[in-house]
Amino acid sequence: MKIKSSVRTIQSVQRAIDILNLFDFSRKEISLSEICDATKLNKSTTYGLISTLLKNGYLDKNQTSGKYTLGGVLLAKASTRESPINVNISALGSPKLDVLVNQYCMTGTLFAHYANTLTCLKMLSPINGYSVTFELETNMAYHAAASGKLLLAHHTNEEVEKILTKSPFVRYTDSTIMDINTLLNELEIIRARGYSIEDDEIQIGIFSIASPIYEHNDIFAGTMSLTGATQATKMRLKNIIEDITTATKEISSFL
16 A cells, blocks of 8 residues: 655745746746736735745846746856856866966956856955955846956847846946946947956946856857956056956867
8 A cells, every 4th residue: 555645835935936837938928917827826926926036036027028037046046056067167267267366366256157147156365465355246237247248248239138127227336337328339349359347337446357258169158257456456457358368268168
């Protein structure tokens, strides 16, 4: 005789999971009414669950269509899985990043790209000397961060505008780009020179340089960035750019 094993589940959690499971390649955007119909939940309960998922970044809302999509937090967490490309970026990039971090006394990061999201694989600080410390935001400021602008530069202008509907312009300093035309012009410059900078755009006195990492067929796979005090960084900017772009080209050659 088989004995059925019962597993206790939390109803509200299961309902939230049921909502997330509605999304797939054929249904990337879903309306409130469609979610209600699919889950057989009333509108009030469904709206409460959606609001909670929105607040925590597991869902996003398309302000144009009013429909919901999977959120950046969920996509970012998916990208942290030990995929071969992420493992390789970390394994190949960490030693090179460590050298640059200690050579220039700057904070270094490696980001992996997945579904228009960047996830930090590694953050390093120099062993000796002064360096800038900062906290990574859950939702990257794509219009302001060096690595965020580098990601946008690998999309068409139409795709950039669509991405930014879910990541609106936020002013951090007087240097923050706050309109689409200025940003698109900046992205053209980034595409031409092959790297991105962040000059007091998120925090006064902080300067970052980000260089792209590619896998085979020139597919954008992530970034390496160095962050330091603006004045000190600008004094050595030419050498820093040369060294970080050389490092990312070497990493890319093995992916």
